Amino acid sequence: MTLDDTLLALADPTRRAILQRLSRGEARVTELAEPFDISLNSVSKHIRILERADLVRRRRAGREHLLTFNTAPFDELAEWMTAQRTLWMNRLDALDAMLRAEDRAAVPAPKRRKKRGSR
């Protein structure tokens, strides 16, 4: 189970719709297949991809297979995204601070504005 598995599993509207259904509670394969205009076999394939990414778990209740949503892989993905976004935001803040500092350096004293000329 890697970030690649998670991302590839999520990169399909049918699989996202299956997860969306499972986020409202566990379900049988046939229940999951119902709203889709595709074969039960196709739905099973999608479910297997979700299981491989550990986004879906299967449990047996007697003769039934019940599928459950597992949100854990979301954590790793969310963590990665937050780290990148934070780095970028910090970078923008640093750039902003640098530009402001340059601006202040260009104006030796607050009341000298009129002498600055070409700006």
Next chain:
Amino acid sequence: MTLDDTLLALADPTRRAILQRLSRGEARVTELAEPFDISLNSVSKHIRILERADLVRRRRAGREHLLTFNTAPFDELAEWMTAQRTLWMNRLDALDAMLRAEDRAAVPAPKRRKKRGSR
């Protein structure tokens, strides 16, 4: 630009490494290619996939092409993940509350514990 584009663009370790580099500041294509053991052409292809997903933007500075990270597509993805996770957590809470209520119903008064027998 869709959630599919975002997810497929992110589902590759080289492309995630490119974004990771860009999250520390904008860069030229050659700079981005440097740490990778693949051709400049391959790196350019990865960048085009990231541009198509609007995760990377290109700006010209004279004769140079500078690439910038755009975090906006992360928002839509994070929003979708949060919505699914919240639904699922609420579902678990509801289940928990239901089980507790059943438990209380099985025990008419708090002091009768000893009479409950087979548990």
